Amino acid sequence: MAVVLSPFLLSFTFLISSSFFVPSLQHVNEAEPLIHFKNTINITKGDLNSWRAGTDPCNxxxxxxxxQNGESVTGIHVTRLGLTGEISVQDLKALTSLRTLRLDNNMLSGPLPPFHMLRGLKSLLLSNNSFSGEISDDFFKDMPQLKRLFLDNNHFAGQIxxxxxxxxxxxxxxxxxxxxxxxxxxLTDANKILKSIDLxxxxxxxxxxxxISERKNLEMNFRGNQRLCGQPLNVVCDPSDARKIDPMTEQELSQLNIKSILISIVVLIIFFIIVGIISRRRRREPDFRMLSKEHLSDNEVVEVRVPETTSKKPSESTKKRDLDGSTKKGTSNHGKGSGMxxxxxxxxxxxxxGLPDLMKAAAEVLGNGSLGSAYKAVMGNGLAVVVKRIRDMNKLGKExxxxxxxxxxxxxxxxILTPLAYHYRREEKLIVSEYMPKSSLLYVLHGDRGICHSELTWPTRLKIIQGVVRGMQFLHEEFTSYELxxxxxxxSNVLLSENYEPLISDYAFLPLLQPENATQSLFAFKTPEFTQNQRVSAKSDVYCLGIIVLEILTGKFPSQYLNNGKGGTDIVQWVQTSISEGKEEELIDPEIASNTESVAQMIELLRIGASCIATNPDERLDMKETARRIKQATT
Structure with missing residues (x-):
């Protein structure tokens, strides 16, 4: 490339400078419709003084x-402020990335505003207001992404x-x-994911x-409708109330049933043909296949292979080895060059x-992390596992x-999430552990469900904090000789069980990684002591724990997780500044701040979290003292 040409340098400089200035201009532009939205409503129980013209809404x-990652406004959660007046949906329409709108527990009234103009909206929560009137039959036809609708405890009338x-x-x-x-x-048959309906x-x-009534795994509530009948209510419907069908309609229905049967037969034939093709292909190519999964908002089909080290077929002795990787004599399956x-x-x-079980498993892409790719695999016996494929874990030899x-x-x-198994090759490793149904803390806090997820209450968040601290104390006692x-x-490495019990993963990997790979992949190497002095210690884990505690309490995505630090919230500076100014309560996530009887406890945990993120490691608590203080503050 002719880098000496001044026009090129000029253009390049312009592009680079644009990449820094355009986002901030976009944020200021997003501030304008929000300010106008604020000015069209009345606030009777609080204020929105933090909404200031010319400032960045994502700061x-x-x-x-x-x-989302500090780039654009994705959620407005303005609750319990006694809002009255008219909602300016036209202003909200200017926020092209808006996905969640929470105006519940206010005093808004009148007909339902034209929220259907917000085509990208995923969650609309208007509970406990005074909206009234009928909703047009086609109101929701232009809201294809809507996942959660809360209109409960208003005064709506007319038909659903x-x-x-x-x-x-x-x-x-x-x-x-x-x-x-x-x-x-x-309910349309095309909707296969409805989980809850309360009428x-x-x-x-x-x-x-x-x-609706015959849907499995659907939570439903129809109580308090005196003229409603059906199986969920154990109320038998009166046959005399059924609609009469004329002979012509019955004939048409009969013809329709015949067509449906024929279509079903054709679909089944095509299905069995496809299954046959896939089965033959699997027998022909014994590869570890990974199918598709919706990861946040992305859909992709990925095929992952665990290649053989040689082109030779496995020997009969290899085939007879136990599934745990050992021979009948109990020795490890570390055959040199004899297949994979x-x-x-x-x-x-x-x-x-064994590996054949994984190769045959239906699997899904979970995403890419700092260490490598992760996949969910469901084996034939029903066990769901996560397989992490790590390429740079080659500091140690096989034994x-x-x-x-x-x-x-x-x-x-x-x-602690204990690994179940591993697969060793010099150039890459597979580490297998149990799959956790609630995904990661990162996803629950910041994924498309957002922190407004109804189960992420203060008791749940407190439970997660307590569990993470207990797990970290255990690791620090177990690996006292480890630098980290x-x-x-x-x-992203705090996984959640079905009942939101946290399980810590990806620990004690430092001895397995080459130094250059460790500094690039492990979060502890983003702490101030490494940035300034190229050193890490057990206190670096304390810093990382402090980030998680503050992330849970504030609900903000920390910019510290990002490689370039751009996007999200600089949670360290924000917390340290607010605490020094005596504004701790402003740090607390509005979703849990309403739990007023626990605010003092939240503030105490904020202060403990702030003690963990001190720039100087000598000024930080150690892990044992952190665990003691958190236990004292929460019991």
């Missing part, structure tokens, strides 16, 4: 404003809009405590549609399995690596 200081029941990705419907009347519309305490009548080996089991709490992995496999603690007992603690 972490605008009350109730949430941004048919367009609402035709949405394909709708997961939650809450219309209880209104005056909706008439029959419940049929209680309305004036609905007729039979609950079978498209097998899975080495280090923890049999969930049973044993030393085996010793380290078996040591990790022996760990037992309710807040964990080394990579961040919210």
């Amino acid at each position: 972490g200081k605008w009350f109730g404003i949430y941004c 809009p048919t367009s609402l029941m035709q949405l394909l990705v709708l997961e939650e419907i809450h219309l209880q405590g209104n005056q909706f009347s008439g029959q419940i519309p049929e 209680s305490n309305n004036d609905l009548e007729g039979e609950i549609p079978k498209s 080996g097998d899975i080495i089991m280090v923890n049999k709490d969930r049973g044993s399995f 030393a690596f085996d010793v380290e992995m078996r040591r990790l496999g022996q760990l037992r603690h309710p807040n 007992p964990h080394g990579n603690l961040k919210s």
Whole structure:
């Protein structure tokens, strides 16, 4: 490239400078419609003084404003402020990335504003207001991404809009405590993900549609509708109330049924043909395949292979090895150059399995992390596991690596995710652990469900903080000789069980990584002591723990997680500044600040978290003292 040409340098300089200035201009532009939105409503129980013209809504200081990676406004959560007046939806339409709108627990009234103009909206929460009137039947037809609708405890009347029941990705419907009347519309068969519907305490009548009542794993509530009948209510419908069908309609229905049967037969034939092709292909190519999964908002189909080290077919002795990677004599399956080996089991709490089981498993892409790619695989016996594919974990030889992995496999603690197995190749490793159904703390806090997720209450967040601290104390006691007992603690490595019990993963990896790979991959190497003095210690884990505690309490995405630090909230500077100014309460996430009886406890935890992120490691608490103070503050 002709880098000496001044026109090129000029253009390049312009592009670079634009990349720094355009986002801030965009944020200021987003401030204008928000300020106008604020000025059109009346605030009777608080203020929005933090919403200031000319400032960045994504700077972490605008009350109730949430941004994705600090790039654009994705959520407005303005609750319990006694809002009255007219909602300016036209201003909100200017926020092209808006996905969540929370105006619940206010005093808004009148007809439902034209929120259908916000085509990208995923969550609309208007509970406990005074909205009234009927909602047009086609109101929701232009909201294809809507997942969560909360209109409960208002004064809506008329029929439930048919367009609402035709949405394909709708997961939650809450219309209880209104005056909706008439029959419940049929739920489209194309929606396979509806989890919850609450239509209680309305004036609905007729039979609950079978498209709803016969759904499995659907939470439903229809109580308080005196003229409603059907299986969920254990109320038998009166046949005399059924609609009469004329002979012509019956004939048409009969013809329609015949067509449906024929179409079903054709679909089944095509399905079996496809299954046959896939089965033959799997027998022909014994590769570890990874199918598709929706990861946040992305859909992709990925194929992942664990290649053989040679082109030779496995010998009969190799085939007869046990699934735990050992021969009948109990020796490890570390054959040199004889194919790709097998899975080495280090923890049999969930049973044993081999590489062939993983190769046959239906699998899904979970995403890419600092260490490598992660996949979910569901094996034939129903066990769901996460497989991490790590390419740069090659500091130790095969035998030393085996010793380290078996040591990790022996760990037992309710807040530690113990690996189940590994697969060794010089150029890459597979580490297998149990799959956690709630994904990671990072996703629950900042994913497309947002922190308004109804189960992420203060008791749940407190439970997560307590569990993470207990797990970290255990690791620091178990690996006292390690420079970094964990080394990579961040919210993406805190996994959550079905009941939100946290389990820490990706720990004690420093001895397995080359120094240059460790500094690039592990979060502990982003601490101030490494940036300034090229040093890390157990106190670096304390810093990382402080970031997580503050992330949970504030609900903000820390810019410290990003490689370039651009985007998110500089949670360290924000917390330290606010505490020095005596403004701790402004730090607390509005979603939990309403739990007023626990605010003092939240502030104490904020202060402990702030003690963990001191720039000088000597001024930080150690892990044992951090655990003691958090236990004292929460019991």
